[in-house]
Amino acid sequence: MVKSHVYPSMTQLLLFLFLSPLIVFVIQLIFGTKLPRKGDFIALLVAVICCVSSSILFVVVWNQSPVTYQWNWFIVGKTIFHIRFLLNNLSVIMLLLVSFISLLVHVYSLFYMRNEVFYHRYWAYLGLFTFAMIGVILSDNLLILYFFWELVGFSSYLLIGFWFKKSSAIQANKKAFLVNRFGDMGFLIAIGILYAHFHQLTITELFAENTLSKYFQQDAFWVHLVGISFFIAAMAKSAQFPFHVWLLDAMEGPTSVSALIHAATMVAAGVFLLIRVNPIFTPSVLLIIAIVGTFTALFAALLACVQTDLKKILAFSTISQLGFMICAIGIGSCSSALFHLVTHAFFKCLLFLCAGIVIYYYKSLFQQQNVNLDAQDIRNMGNLRKTLPLVFITMLIASAALIGFPFTSGALSKENILIHLWYWAVQKEGWYYMFPIILLLATATTIIYTTRFIYKIFIARPTIELLCKDKLVNSLHPLPFSVKIPLFLLSLCCFFVLFAWSPFSLAHSWLLNGFLTGIVYHSGILTTFINVFIISILLISILFYRFSITFSHRFYIFNMQVPQYHAFLNHCRNHITYVPIGGFIRLLNIHRRRTDIVIANIFLMISNLANWVDRKIMDQVAYCSSYIALKISLICSNFDIYGIDGIIHGITTGIRNFSIVLRLFQRGNVQKYLSVFFVTLLLLLLLFYLF
Amino acid sequence: MLIDIQCYLIVSSILFSIGIYAFLTKRNVVMMLIGIEFMINAAIINFVAFSKYDSNNEGQIMAIFIIIMAAAGVAVALAIILNLYKHYKTIDPNQVHELGEK
Numbered sequence: 001m002v003k004s005h006v007y008p009s010m011t012q013l014l015l016f017l018f019l020s021p022l023i024v025f026v027i028q029l030i031f032g033t034k035l036p037r038k039g040d041f042i043a044l045l046v047a048v049i050c051c052v053s054s055s056i057l058f059v060v061v062w063n064q065s066p067v068t069y070q071w072n073w074f075i076v077g078k079t080i081f082h083i084r085f086l087l088n089n090l091s092v093i094m095l096l097l098v099s100f101i102s103l104l105v106h107v108y109s110l111f112y113m114r115n116e117v118f119y120h121r122y123w124a125y126l127g128l129f130t131f132a133m134i135g136v137i138l139s140d141n142l143l144i145l146y147f148f149w150e151l152v153g154f155s156s157y158l159l160i161g162f163w164f165k166k167s168s169a170i171q172a173n174k175k176a177f178l179v180n181r182f183g184d185m186g187f188l189i190a191i192g193i194l195y196a197h198f199h200q201l202t203i204t205e206l207f208a209e210n211t212l213s214k215y216f217q218q219d220a221f222w223v224h225l226v227g228i229s230f231f232i233a234a235m236a237k238s239a240q241f242p243f244h245v246w247l248l249d250a251m252e253g254p255t256s257v258s259a260l261i262h263a264a265t266m267v268a269a270g271v272f273l274l275i276r277v278n279p280i281f282t283p284s285v286l287l288i289i290a291i292v293g294t295f296t297a298l299f300a301a302l303l304a305c306v307q308t309d310l311k312k313i314l315a316f317s318t319i320s321q322l323g324f325m326i327c328a329i330g331i332g333s334c335s336s337a338l339f340h341l342v343t344h345a346f347f348k349c350l351l352f353l354c355a356g357i358v359i360y361y362y363k364s365l366f367q368q369q370n371v372n373l374d375a376q377d378i379r380n381m382g383n384l385r386k387t388l389p390l391v392f393i394t395m396l397i398a399s400a401a402l403i404g405f406p407f408t409s410g411a412l413s414k415e416n417i418l419i420h421l422w423y424w425a426v427q428k429e430g431w432y433y434m435f436p437i438i439l440l441l442a443t444a445t446t447i448i449y450t451t452r453f454i455y456k457i458f459i460a461r462p463t464i465e466l467l468c469k470d471k472l473v474n475s476l477h478p479l480p481f482s483v484k485i486p487l488f489l490l491s492l493c494c495f496f497v498l499f500a501w502s503p504f505s506l507a508h509s510w511l512l513n514g515f516l517t518g519i520v521y522h523s524g525i526l527t528t529f530i531n532v533f534i535i536s537i538l539l540i541s542i543l544f545y546r547f548s549i550t551f552s553h554r555f556y557i558f559n560m561q562v563p564q565y566h567a568f569l570n571h572c573r574n575h576i577t578y579v580p581i582g583g584f585i586r587l588l589n590i591h592r593r594r595t596d597i598v599i600a601n602i603f604l605m606i607s608n609l610a611n612w613v614d615r616k617i618m619d620q621v622a623y624c625s626s627y628i629a630l631k632i633s634l635i636c637s638n639f640d641i642y643g644i645d646g647i648i649h650g651i652t653t654g655i656r657n658f659s660i661v662l663r664l665f666q667r668g669n670v671q672k673y674l675s676v677f678f679v680t681l682l683l684l685l686l687l688f689y690l691f
Numbered sequence: 692m693l694i695d696i697q698c699y700l701i702v703s704s705i706l707f708s709i710g711i712y713a714f715l716t717k718r719n720v721v722m723m724l725i726g727i728e729f730m731i732n733a734a735i736i737n738f739v740a741f742s743k744y745d746s747n748n749e750g751q752i753m754a755i756f757i758i759i760m761a762a763a764g765v766a767v768a769l770a771i772i773l774n775l776y777k778h779y780k781t782i783d784p785n786q787v788h789e790l791g792e793k
Contacts, residue, residue, distance in 0.1 A: 670784055671715050671723070678711065 010060065011069055014085060017053040017099075018134055020046045024127035032120025040110060043123035047106040050099040050130065058092045068140060068204070084202055086140035090338065094137045094272060097342055098265050101349050102130050104486035105260040108353055111482040112256050112360065122162060122254075129155035129261060136269055142191050142201040145273075149187060149233070152269060153180035156261050160253040172249035179246040183236020183270075190229035193222055207279040220282065227285035230277050231292075238270030238322045241296040245618070247319055251311040255356030258311060263318050263352050264345040271325045271341050275334045290330025294438050297323030301445035302610040305452065309376045310355050313453050317402065318348055320442060324417055327439060333420040339499070340417055343409035346493035347401035353486055354395035357479075358457060361388060378456045385458040390479055392458045394487045399454050401494040403447045409499050414443065699740035707733035720772050720782040724765065731761045 024046045032039050061067060066088035073081040106126065113122050132155050135148030154177070161173035195201055197219075234240070239247035250262045261267075274281075274289070281289070297320050304316035321344050328337035361384070362375040373380050385392040401410035421439055425432040492498070665676050706729055713726030735754045742750025776782050 668787070675715050678715075 010057070010067070013053050013056065014069065014087070014138075017050055017057070017095075018085075018131070018138065020049060021127040021129075021131035021134065025124050025131065028120050028124035028127060032124060035120070038120040038123075040119065040123055043127060044106050044110070046127070047099070047103040047130070050134075051096075051103040054092070054095040054099040057087060058096045061087045061092045062089060066204075070140075079199055081143065082141060082202065083144060084140040085138040086204060087138070090272075090275060091137050093338070093342065094268075095134065097345055098130070098133050098137065101264045101345060102126070102133075102260060104349070104489060105256050105353075107482050108259075108356075108486045109254075109256045111480045112356055113254060118162070122159075125155055125158045125162070126257075126260070129159065129266070133265055133269070137272070140203050142194065142203060142206075145203075145276075146184070146187055146191060149237070149269070149273075150184055152266055153177060153184065153237075156180070156250070156266055159257045159261060160250050162253055162257065166252065168249075169252040172246075172252040176246040176250050179243050180236050183233045183243065186229040186232030186236070187273075190226045190233070193226050193229070197222060203276060207277070223280065223282055224285060227281045228288070230273065230280065231285065231289055234270035234274045234326070235292065236270070237273070238267050238326065239319050240270075240292050240323065240326055241299060242618075244296065244300060244319045245622070247315050248312055251309070251315050255311065255352060255359060258315075259349045259352030259356065262315065263348040267318060267322055268325075268341050268345060271322065271329065271337055274326070274329045275338055278329070278334055286330050286332060288330075290327050290435060293323045293326030293328070293330050294435050294442075295323070296320065297327060297442040298438050298445065299323075299610060299614075301442045301449065302607045303614055304449040305445060305607040306611045308379055309374075310359065310378050310381075310453060310457070311352075311376055313378070313449060314348070314351055314355055317351075317446070317449065320446065321348065321402075323442070324414065324439065327435070328417045328420065331421055331424040331435075333417070333424075336413065336416040336420050340413035343401065343413040343494075343499065346490055347398045347408075347410055350394060350398040350487065350490035350494065351402065353483075353490065354391050354398065357388065357391050357483060358384065358395075378453055381457045382460045383458070388479075390484065390487065394491045395458070396454065397491045397494050399450045403450050404443060407496055408494055409496055410494070412496055412499055418443070696740055696743070699736055703733040703736040703740070706730075706736065718783050718785065720775065720784055723784065724768050724772070727768075728761060728765065731757060 024043050027042060028039050035042070066086060068084060068086050070082040070084040073083045075081070109122065109126070113119060116122060129152065132148050132151035136145060136152055139145040139148060157173045157177040157180075160176055161169050163169045191201060194206060198206055200206060236243045236246075247262055247267065251258055253262070300316045300319035300323060304313050304320065307313045307316060321340070325337040325340050325344070328334070328340065358381065359375050362373075362381060366373050366375055397408070401408035404411045404414040418436060418439060421436045425436050665672065710726045710729030710731075710733060713729060714723050715726075717723050717726065735757050738750045738754045738757070742748055742754075772782060775787065779787055781787070
């Protein structure tokens with residue numbers, strides 16, 4: 001057992017980091033309303049402390065030998081269960097990520113949530129979530145990991161339903177909770193099987209090299225089952241294809257919550273789990289993982305193209321990017337999955353925070369103007385770049401990172417996944433080439449939907465006359481500091497410098513070098529070749545830019561209502577040079593209108609088809625399965641009512657009837673007493689006489 | 692002239708049956724009390740009849756003792772009946788049943 005003797009104070013630091021969010025939760029729940037400012041300063045202070053202490057842990061542990069801490073928990077028979085924390089490269093990077101983003105969201109929420117009635121409760125829930133997430137990251141014992149896994153789901157449930165007076169929010173949090181519970185079932189099954197076979201649940205010992213490989217040869221069936229169960233847990237948490245339904249409804253929660261939980265951290269927990277238990281996966285399970293991930297990446301990206309709700313577009317985008325990560329795990333490249341997880345957390349959190357400001361702006365505007373319009377619908381938006389320039393710039397940076405624009409962090413991580421996938425396909429040959437092709441298509445689709453919403457919100461002329469006037473919302477002019485700081489810091493994190501010294505060579509990425517496991521493609525002779533490959537990918541993506549920006553420019557026209565269509569088309573013809581995003585695009589934007597419209601139509605058709613599949617078939621499948629489940633439960637309940645309850649009721653009714661007979665003699669009627677007495681006496685006499 | 696012992700026993704058993712019948716069927720507590728007296732007297736007749744065969748007349752002494760006891764019992768019982776009537780305004784035993792359900 002490796003114990004830290006070098007840094008004796010680290011145990012206290014770790015415990016402090018671990019428990020302080022829980023203390024915030026308790027304090028806020030009990031004293032929340034009585035404290036000045038409803039106690040938000042406590043939550044903020046703890047978030048700062050968490051961030052600082054996880055940075056210290058990060059500096060101490062990164063690229064050093066892993067450190068474990070353990071305390072005895074309880075003993076069953078001869079097995080001792082430990083509360084065991086593991087600090088290795090994986091957990092400290094996640095710790096830093098979670099606490100940093102949590103801090104920024106805390107700062108942002110100071111402004112964003114300030115008018116809420118249940119302001120104190122919000123901080124309590126955030127504290128609970130941070131506690132649970134840190135628990136998931138640190139635990140080295142599967143059982144404890146499972147507890148925190150559930151707790152993460154529960155705190156997400158609380159936060160989705162934060163506006164509990166909206167019935168849609170209540171429906172949404174119920175749905176999210178139930179889907180997550182289904183995943184937890186997979187986790188529980190996996191734990192059960194592992195415990196039955198290995199009699200311990202400590203991850204590091206379980207996946208030590210001898211145990212697992214020895215077992216793997218004996219009984220392949222159970223190993224497959226464990227792998228699939230873990231994957232089901234991760235699928236539910238990371239909203240992969242059949243389980244992606246909950247994440248959309250989860251957008252009912254406050255936007256700051258969506259940024260923290262449903263974009264950056266909680267949904268990444270599934271990916272994190274898969275990385276953590278990676279050795280258990282057999283090649284066939286890995287293939288399933290890769291298939292699901294790839295499919296989800298494209299499917300969700302296509303769905304994002306036809307959504308009109310801004311937050312739902314971002315949610316689908318999250319699902320798609322998580323698909324990229326899952327796919328990377330499926331091809332056995334955990335390091336690139338983790339890399340993308342980290343970069344994605346920053347830019348997607350930034351996107352959500354910006355979207356929060358945009359929605360806030362429109363909500364206030366619509367309230368001022370006294371119109372009843374959906375503040376989240378991008379069809380109602382437009383021309384915001386002059387009104388909210390800072391938000392425009394930061395959202396542009398985040399979107400650039402999302403689509404993998406060169407010089408951003410997203411470019412590094414996404415290309416890393418694509419390269420690994422490409423080499424994996426080259427090794428396997430045959431139909432395996434489908435994987436990189438599909439993922440490239442997903443990347444292209446990402447560009448399309450991202451350009452679409454950026455263009456619609458910030459550049460295009462608003463479709464509604466009222467919004468053409470530049471109305472300023474007072475509270476956003478100037479942007480408060482608590483909004484500026486997170487936006488600024490997160491935009492910094494979207495650039496490549498933070499992750500690698502060179503924007504094109506992954507060999508210099510400190511983050512990837514921290515996870516050198518298995519085959520590494522960016523070292524040795526291959527490097528030059530890969531650089532060529534990266535450049536070709538860049539060229540391809542530039543080509544995609546050229547096409548997709550014109551696509552999406554065309555394409556969102558088709559999403560508008562018919563009366564506005566012609567007016568808008570005229571407008572576009574007059575201001576066609578006004579369309580592109582910056583000079584770079586302006587150069588590439590050659591207007592071949594006809595072909596564009598045809599291609600855009602085809603594309604739109606595919607997206608609508610995907611949407612139809614999602615709405616009709618997936619929903620039908622869900623309804624069918626719920627119908628079957630209902631029937632089965634009906635049979636069970638009938639058995640319960642007439643079988644089990646029947647026995648119990650039979651016994652009680654028997655006793656009752658017998659007691660009615662007995663009670664006849666005890667009614668206080670003297671004559672009856674005596675008659676019973678005489679009859680009994682006679683019977684006894686008869687008995688004596690006969691025998 | 693000697694009367695056979697069976698004759699006494701027949702009389703007493705008839706008396707006893709009448710007593711039981713009165714006790715079980717009458718809707719008046721006083722009549723039930725009379726039924727009890729019938730049964731007691733049947734027992735007394737038996738005592739007296741069987742005392743013919745014992746030497747020191749213990750049976751007859753017991754009969755006198757029982758008569759006294761019965762008189763005392765009737766006095767107590769009548770007092771109870773009086774109180775019963777005061778309390779319930781009836782002496783029908785079927786209507787005096789606070790133990791059982793109505």
